Amino acid sequence: MEDYLHIQKPDLGYRYEFATDELDAMDQCLEAHGFAVIKDVLPPEIVAKLKQAVWDGTDPERTLQPGESRTRHAWIESGPGAWEVLDYAPFMDIHRHLIGTDELTIHRSAAIIRRTGSAPVGWHTDWCGYATAIKHSGDVLNRGLWPSGKWFYLTGSRPEHGGLCVIEDSHVENWEGPEGFRMTADRRSFYPEGTEERAYNGFDIPGLVPLFTNGGDMIVFAHRTYHGAFPNRIEETRLSCGIGFRARSHRIDIPWEIPEEGQWFLANLPDHLRGYADGYTSINLEWQG
Ligand SMILES: O=C(O)CCC(=O)C(=O)O
Ligand SMILES: [Fe+2]
Secondary structure, X not given: OOOOOOOOOOOOOOOOEEOOOOHHHHHHXXXXXXXXXXXXXXXXXXXXXXXXXXXXXXXXXXXXXXXXXXXXXXXXXXOHHXXXXXXXXXXXXXXXXXXXXXOEEEEEEEEEEEOOOOOOEEEEOOOOOOOOOOOOHHHHHOOOOOOXXXXXXXXXXXXXXXXXXXXXXXXXXXXXXXXXXXXXXXXXXXEEOOOOOOOOOOOOOOOEEEOOEOOOOEEEEOOOOOEXXXXXXXXXXXXXXXXXXXXXXXXXXXXXXXXXXXXXXXXXXXXXXXXXXXXXXXXXXXXXX
């Protein structure tokens, strides 16, 4: 069985890892190649608390079995363990930089648990801006032109541990896919030429960049960047979380009712953090347009 242990950190010929005081250089990489890593955004104490909050918000009853994965959408709504990171000024400073304004509203958040043996995540872009019909919540929320991702792989990102991988330079409009592949009709993924049209989940792709990060490093990618994740092939359970913001002035007219958990979040977020919930849409995964 392929274990991905042999995959080394690539030398791409350009820098894509930056310290928190190198954000202008980071922007240039994000713009040129569609991704970047910001090193040591969170200290170990906060990483430890967030790991706990990922479990509590995603699998509170600890029912997830080996081989399984679970995603908690709107994870910020799960409680103080998730939203307390909004009090950590260096974290918020980076988000202000990424969005280009001081007035931020929480846009989307998620936490993911991938236990040993969990499956790979097929290649996709999160961006739904190509869709002309608005059919589900992603079509409403994932149309922005600001950076996506902003993930923390709290137990580290590396190929053997279900790490994230991106395709360099795949963030440009009308990208045609890696050599030897064709885009799916909806442009959300690609598949090898001459095979059935189905999102590819193999890792033998030109331009693939496996990311190697520590728990406190932030992975940033451009809205269109294509990415996937390796299967988790080691003993340790993979934990990851991400919180994305948008400019508060960018209002979104939501076609769904804010679910009960979202209402609970809005009622319980401490006063000094309320500004971040101004215009918050929550998400309703059942909603269909
Ligand atoms: O689990 C991962 O590593 C990738 C998740 C992802 O890309 C997504 O949720 O859109
Ligand atoms: Fe994604």
